[in-house]
Amino acid sequence: MHIEFTLNGKAVSVDVSEEMTLLRCLREVLGLTGTKSGCESGDCGACSVLLNGKLTKSCLLEMPLVAGKEVITIEGVHAPDGGPGIMQQAFLDHGAAQCGFCTPGMILAGEALLMRNPSPSREEIRRAISGNLCRCSGYTQIIDAIEDAAQKRLVKTK
Ligand code: FES
Numbered sequence: 001m002h003i004e005f006t007l008n009g010k011a012v013s014v015d016v017s018e019e020m021t022l023l024r025c026l027r028e029v030l031g032l033t034g035t036k037s038g039c040e041s042g043d044c045g046a047c048s049v050l051l052n053g054k055l056t057k058s059c060l061l062e063m064p065l066v067a068g069k070e071v072i073t074i075e076g077v078h079a080p081d082g083g084p085g086i087m088q089q090a091f092l093d094h095g096a097a098q099c100g101f102c103t104p105g106m107i108l109a110g111e112a113l114l115m116r117n118p119s120p121s122r123e124e125i126r127r128a129i130s131g132n133l134c135r136c137s138g139y140t141q142i143i144d145a146i147e148d149a150a151q152k153r154l155v156k157t158k
């Protein structure tokens with residue numbers, strides 16, 4: 001079937017089977033491999049993207065449900081000059097990306113949180129990433145990074 005949607009700010013159209021998930025479409029049809037394939041059963045969060053601004057597990061989402069929607073992937077959150085965005089830089093600064101497998105999903109979980117709550121508490125950050133698993137970091141550096149990105153964004157918008 002033919003599906004049109006917005007991907008990282010640009011209109012795209014794809015011809016895919018009805019059963020194809022957004023995760024597979026991104027990686028296999030559109031060549032965007034920043035979105036990671038982990039469990040493909042909704043348990044790890046590695047495949048997280050933003051769908052109309054909401055954190056969404058792309059492995060669970062079949063393409064018919066993507067039609068007409070706005071999808072943001074990790075490839076869409078860089079700075080305007082193409083360098084790391086504020087959240088990405090904070091992950092680098094805090095050592096929050098180790099093997100990096102969970103990192104795209106964690107960054108998008110952080111972005112989704114700051115869109116609805118620009119000044120979250122550490123507990124709110126912890127809850128916001130509770131659907132995203134990390135086997136390397138113990139989570140503290142990830143929470144530090146999201147907290148830092150929130151503070152830097154607030155300073156930037158003042
Ligand atoms: S790959 Fe989607 S939740 Fe694990």
Ligand code: FES
Pocket residue numbers: 096097098099100101102103133134135136137
């Ligand atoms: S940095 Fe390796 S799984 Fe999170």
